[in-house]
Amino acid sequence: MDFDFYLSTMWSVLKALPLTLEIWFFGIAFGLVIATGLTWLRASGYKLGEYFTRAYVFIFRGSPLLVQLYLIYFGLSQFDFVRHSPILWPVLRDPMYCTIVAMALNTAAYESEIFRGALRAVPVGQIEAAKAFGMPAFTRFRLVTLPIALRLALPAYSTEIILMTKATALASVVTIMEMMGTAQKIQHDTFRPIEVLTCAGVIYLLLNLSIARLFAWVEYRLSPHLRPPPEQSQQIKPVPEVL
């Protein structure tokens, strides 16, 4: 066992963690924005909006993320208007931005389905009660539908976030030196793939486990009504049996 090698590899891969987290964070943030838009479009009741979101979800869930990434990074630059556009070109020629765009578009498809399911799962009685109280539509949404739906969406959303962590590794195929890319480089330099990939694997696993733990904690905090009541401190003493 070459302990120093493990330590130095671990350290080099860890130094790329901020870049991985950066891709991860922006991918998720933009994805959330797009997903919200898609969910709204789907729920708005316009036929055209529904067709659009259906097609969007079908396309982005039905093809591999790698294809989408290549299409965005290599494919779109073939359009002249993309290369001459002052807004699009700086984004689409940068592999980092392309990864973020691909991840955001991809995750938005999955998330919009999660949110749609969560909105549909809000108990009708709750909404009816809010209506009976005379709440206007927006207040009803803000105070009743949204909090319940968010709580319902959380488990599936956390799964999606973990999938996103795994997806950041794809950035390495478009030359980004995040954790996977760094591990690849060390592995090529040293020809010791098993050791290097194990180090990277441990870091990815710890990252995902802590994300899962974090979401479990949030879920726990958000569902006090589902927990059994705390043990009463003053328990009723059993009646002593009198002989």
Next chain:
Amino acid sequence: MEFLSDLQAQFATAYELLAAGWGVQLLWGIGWTLAVTVVSMLIGAMLGSMVAAAKLSQRGGLRFIGESYTTVFRGEPELLIIYLFYYGGTQVLTGVARSTGSIGSTDILNMPSFLGGVLAVGIISGAYQAEVFRGSFLAIQRGELEAARAYGMSAWLRFRLVIVPQVLRLAVPGLGNVWQLTIKDSALISVTGVAELMLTANKAARSTHHSLLFYTLAGILYLVMTSISTPIFEKAERYTSRSFTRPK
């Protein structure tokens, strides 16, 4: 009108390129993708059922192994697992071959890329299938198992006649999801050099400089594959649950 003629020209080049041999190549790519997916699913089914059994086992040690398997292989990036099996396999094979002296001390014995890729994707798919099987097993009515035991069925008979048919019926929708996932994961093994659809599209894009065309084509072909499998799995679901539906 200019747009239309431009589009027409685009289609003409696309047709030319596809007729010049890339079309056949892409078809081969689809074949390889399907081969990788089917073999990976089979490996995954074997591993998945064992892991599911381990996770449901009474013994703490086995449960721990099962839990670790699903946690690790669902928590790691697929790319990392694929690299581990491909490059790691090369490392092991080279080490063994060098020490036995069957190759020179500077030669490298490469892991066969199909084998490495299929093992990696199969093991990932196994982790997801294990969860599907476990869920379906837990969904079997307890009474059924108790009744089988009361009839004096042996463990094997119970497994064959009561557990397997029901687990399969309940697992089909979940397996459909894993199948879709595995098709998409199979695109990643292009990094090891298996000439499946993704790598073929890649090669075509690089050598003809029509990346937009070929990546779009690849995307469409993946969409076709994933959407064709939906009705097939629906049919399988109807077939496996035929004794649970009312006859017409």
